[in-house]
Amino acid sequence: MIRKTTPEQAEKVNAAVDGRILHLKYIFYIYPIKSLKMRYLLTAGMLIICMFTNLEVMSQQTDNDVLTIIHQRKSVRQYQDISVPEDKIETMLRAAMAAPTARNIQPWQFYVITSREILDQLAGELPYAKMLSQAPLAIVVAGDTPKGNPNEEQIHNWKLDCAAATQNLLLAAEALGLGAVWTGVYPYKARIAAVSEALDLPSHIIPLNIIPIGYPLLDDRPKDKWDAEKVKWVE
Template identity: 50%
Template sequence: MKKMWLILTALVGMLTVASCQRTTGDVSSSDTEAVLQNILQRKSVRSYRSDMPVEKEKVENLLRAGMAAPSGKDKRPWEFIVVDERELLDSLAAHLPYAKMLTSAPMAIVVCGDETKSDYWYLDCSAAAENMLLAAEAQGLGAVWTATYPYRERMEVVSRFLHTPSQIKSLCVIPVGYPMGGQEPKDKWDESRIHYNKWK
């Protein structure tokens, strides 16, 4: 449990004197390695154990991780809709072309932004969504980003079924659950994409 919390707090930018009650210089190499491994092990999970609901505590951890994301001018335009009603999950699956896995997921988190708070809500909300994906991995959960933004028809599906106000725009639907297994992380390291000081 202690290791999981170290991973979560570091992932959401809270591994500081205030959050961990220790100085940055005291961060052990094993803590650093655990955090980096969690990032590298993150994978897109598309099949879930429908017999295993996600515990309330873990759901809250995901939401806390999301809300710890960086935000331009600290506007925090994000809003999160936790969906765990089977009928709603199935309806979203039926109408969102790349979210069919919602039929087996016990829940989902819909990441939305309030466009009246920021013109760049989708950037802040993207950071929040990534934090939640990493927090899911750290807790032994599976998750996957299924985009609604910038596709108007997908955003309208979310709005119709979840009754969102007009200023609330959905970025993505994140199915969450315990993975069926078999998924492996991809090695995306590509040294050719790295440039130092100048484009060469």
């Protein structure tokens, strides 16, 4: 994904590079160098340093961007009537599949729904997914239960892995300028049946949730969920 440099990023880079250039001028002033060749070499060296300074500042900004995306993520339930490009859909799915998974079993399956008929059908059958009637796209995150349950002790791993994949998907949607919301399907039997029937899922594939996705219609704001009372320090 190609992202435009923000004014804040540009300001940081320019300040760092200006500092290196000022340092170069100081060297030339304090230590006069008569050799033109040596001046060229020093100038080239400083340009290389400036280049790496640029990369270093941008790398730090990227780290900050990750935290910003995490804190900016919110549930978006109203969407514009604009389709989502396939490359953005693939980016979200790749992020989802980068989630942690017990023993690397990867017991997830993803169903990308763009059918207006199916979206409207599920909007009428799922009590907390009415926004599907407005969304141009939805992704069902489902668990392949035989693959996710290699033995009795690990019977719930598919739920954990698919939940982690869902969070990655939601963060990727936020990073791409999209709005999304997690609407639960599992463990409600009626909802599982509705999604399974609409998508003709085999019995061993269980839908965990369905994620309506689209370009936000409103300027939704994230909620500050920080609560220090929920943190216990064990020392």
